[in-house]
Amino acid sequence: MYIQEISIDITTKANKNELIDALSLLLEFYRGNGQTQGRIETQYIEKNKMVCLPFTLEKNSLNKVHNNKYVNNQIEKIEKLAASKIAIKTAGKSYADYVGPCTCKKSEFYILITNYISIDSPIICGSCNKSIPLYRLPQYYDFGYMPILAWEVNYQCCDRLQMNCEVGERWALNQMQEVKSQLSKQGVTICKKIEELTNIPTYYYLYNYKKNRKGDENRKCPCCQREWRLNTTLYNIYDFKCDQCRIISTISPNI
Ligand SMILES: [Zn+2]
Ligand SMILES: [Zn+2]
Numbered sequence: 001m002y003i004q005e006i007s008i009d010i011t012t013k014a015n016k017n018e019l020i021d022a023l024s025l026l027l028e029f030y031r032g033n034g035q036t037q038g039r040i041e042t043q044y045i046e047k048n049k050m051v052c053l054p055f056t057l058e059k060n061s062l063n064k065v066h067n068n069k070y071v072n073n074q075i076e077k078i079e080k081l082a083a084s085k086i087a088i089k090t091a092g093k094s095y096a097d098y099v100g101p102c103t104c105k106k107s108e109f110y111i112l113i114t115n116y117i118s119i120d121s122p123i124i125c126g127s128c129n130k131s132i133p134l135y136r137l138p139q140y141y142d143f144g145y146m147p148i149l150a151w152e153v154n155y156q157c158c159d160r161l162q163m164n165c166e167v168g169e170r171w172a173l174n175q176m177q178e179v180k181s182q183l184s185k186q187g188v189t190i191c192k193k194i195e196e197l198t199n200i201p202t203y204y205y206l207y208n209y210k211k212n213r214k215g216d217e218n219r220k221c222p223c224c225q226r227e228w229r230l231n232t233t234l235y236n237i238y239d240f241k242c243d244q245c246r247i248i249s250t251i252s253p254n255i
Pocket of ligand 1: 127128
């Protein structure tokens with residue numbers, strides 16, 4: 001991922017605390033608009049300069065062309081408050097081998113998927129298995145993508161519970177792997193809406209973990225009970241895909 005440096009000079013007149021709050025809100029708006037990744041970014045004050053370092057999927061993710069009205073208004077507010085201009089530059093790349101998000105002209109399909117440690121976009125391109133920056137999608141709700149990010153956080157909380165094992169493990173696992181759970185329903189609704197907005201089939205990734213995986217490779221689609229096994233495992237991850245129900249899943253990983 002890219003690390004961007006957003007900075008602003010604090011003029012003597014500006015209230016520091018007010019500026020800190022205003023900059024934090026800008027970061028929330030960037031995130032809600034899919035322009036920054038993860039929820040916590042490095043922030044510090046050096047002499048008279050406030051700096052924060054969010055992750056982004058593309059070098060130009062913070063380019064004005066991607067801004068929505070909340071981001072633009074907040075930038076305007078901050079610049080007025082500080083009586084100086086916000087500066088944005090790319091500080092670097094987090095991983096030397098980061099190859100960037102999807103560059104397909106048109107994706108064959110999308111997948112809604114995340115996990116407890118991911119700070120990537122939760123929308124993956126089915127044609128290349130790379131992520132889609134949310135701002136590339138049509139605006140989903142209130143000029144941004146908050147409902148998709150809310151699902152992402154819910155999923156990550158469940159995944160965290162089942163990874164930690166002691167509290168709510170079974171409940172969390174059921175949320176993740178039962179197609180009728182609240183979590184899955186929320187995700188499936190998002191997939192349907194993305195498909196409506198983009199005309200690109202959008203699949204919900206259904207987690208699958210069985211204590212005993214005997215016969216798991218022959219299981220049927222949990223929605224329509226039809227065959228859904230793929231001839232070859234897709235990207236070394238997906239074994240099942242139902243084109244009617246728009247669900248994609250795996251054979252249980254435990255042996
Ligand atoms: Zn792609
Ligand atoms: Zn089905």
